[in-house]
Amino acid sequence: MKLPGAEWQKRKGLERLLAALDAAAGETRFVGGSVRDGLLGLPVSDIDLATRLGPEAVMERLQGAHIKAVPTGIAHGTVTAVLADGPVEITTLRRDVSTDGRRATIAYTDDWREDAARRDFTINALSADPLTGEVHDYFGGAEDLEARRVRFIGDPLTRIAEDHLRILRFFRFHARFGRGAPDAAALEACTARANDLMALSRERIADELLKILALPDPMETVTLMTRHGIFAPVLPEIADAAPLARLLERERASGSRPDGLRRLAALLPADATLATSVAARLRLSRKATKRLATLAERAANDISEPKMLAYRIGTEEACDRLLLSEAGPAAIASAVRALRDWSLPVFPLSGGDLIAMGIKPGPAVARTLQAIERAWMAQGFPTGGDAVRSLARDIVGQALRESQ
Incomplete structure (x- = not known):
């Protein structure tokens, strides 16, 4: 199997970077999302490289090739090359020495399979030769990708014990790439270990949760997570996915773009005090906390005077409040479109x-x-x-x- 040629492989400076890292000698490969998405024909935004070279050697080679090098995670083997069309992360091959569910102690290796084995899912463990496009697949990831199946590498319980965030990542990747029923062993393990999420930092949980909710259509996955009690340990307030279905219908009718925070507001009760408490629990920013609380103040009469609502709280928040209302999709779509075309007036007196x-x-x-x-x-x-x-x-x- 070969990685199809695509424009992202022709980014300015990438050929020089690969030459500096001895890609022609097999020292460096494309890894992760760029390979996975490239095989699926999806747009590739982030390019990640893995290399046998140590991080200090990577720094030296980039400097010698006059490529800006930033030691973004050099303690863990990661260096960022700054190219004209965007950064490229380069990570030295690694293996896990020990893990505690939140972080891992690593050691460097020169074994590609050993590095692939520490990744979470088979579809994320693919690597490709940048020059020939040859795909290296050690765990059946290509077959899983074709079947649109998200499957842990090895024993799911073991992989979750290594990093508890993999519970939420499983559901995000299933929502994005999965088709049909989720992998049974993975779902069983995630359900059994849902309480492990409590050991994670709330920032990591919030980041992963909002990514799930911001996907084009997370409805089936959120329903699955609700049914299997995945939210219960950290967000017991989310008990029913039905409000999300209503919001998604209104977003489609009004042509509104997906928004994770708006969708989180839909899943929570319309209670500003509770919303503020949830935001604090998830360590959301002040701006996000204020917005979540404003959306929780939604009222039945919001639809009756949308322009006055927008003048009081801002156009974006007003559109969100309308989308979260229980009015009909057609009425909401009309009001939201009207607000988008309306410029907030300035009160002319002082x-x-x-x-x-x-x-x-x-x-x-x-x-x-x-x-x-x-x-x-x-x-x-x-x-x-x-x-x-x-x-x-x-x-x-x-x-x-x-x-x-």
Whole structure:
């Protein structure tokens, strides 16, 4: 079997990099996702290389070839070559000396099979000669790829014990590459060891979970995970996948792009306090935490005044809130498309304008300004100067009378 030729193999500087790493002598190969996706005819974004050369030798050779080298993970054998069309990660062949479910102690090796054996799934253990395209397959990965089957290398329980994150990775790869029922041994092992997820950092869990949810259609996989209790140890709040199905229908109807955080919000109860707690548990960023809480504040009347909602919380969050509502797909699609074509208006008055109209500096200025803004919103955000001035005169006049 050979890796088909593709544009990603012609990236500027890649030929010089491969020459520096003695690819012609069999010292360096393409590995991982680039081989897997290349065989499937999918776009390849990240290029990873494995080499028999030690990391220090890799650094020296890149510097000698005038290629920028960054020791991104040199303690674990990884050096990044910075090329014009993007970085390329180069990792020295390794074998695991010991593992504890979260990290591994490694040693270098010159055995390609030994390096492949430490990878998680057979479809990720393929490597290819960069010059001839010959694919090296030690564990039946090519056959699994053709069958669209995600299968652990060796005993699934052993592989999960080495790195507990492989539980979530199994479901992500099944959602992306699998077809039909999941591998029975893998599913049984993931179900049995779901509690192992509690030993992982919440950042790693969040990253993997959001990747699953951001896939084009994760519905079957999320249903499978819910049914087998995979979420229960770290996210017991996710008990039903049905809200995700409703959201996916509305995303398709409105032409909305997949979004992991929006889909997570769909799986959680509409409770801002709870959403904030989940975000803290997953160590989400402040921005993501605020957005998740805002989406949890969704209300039945969001669909009735979408522009006012967008003005208050922002267009992106408003579109998300509409997609999460229980209104019909057609109504939501219409409202979301309208918001995408609408530019948020700018309120044309300031406190100084009100002071010039006779309002005394102090709390009354902010109070009156807010009243005018509410009236302006209720009238559909008129942009004409006369309409805004008329609103302002009426409300300022009332405020002045009340202050006498």
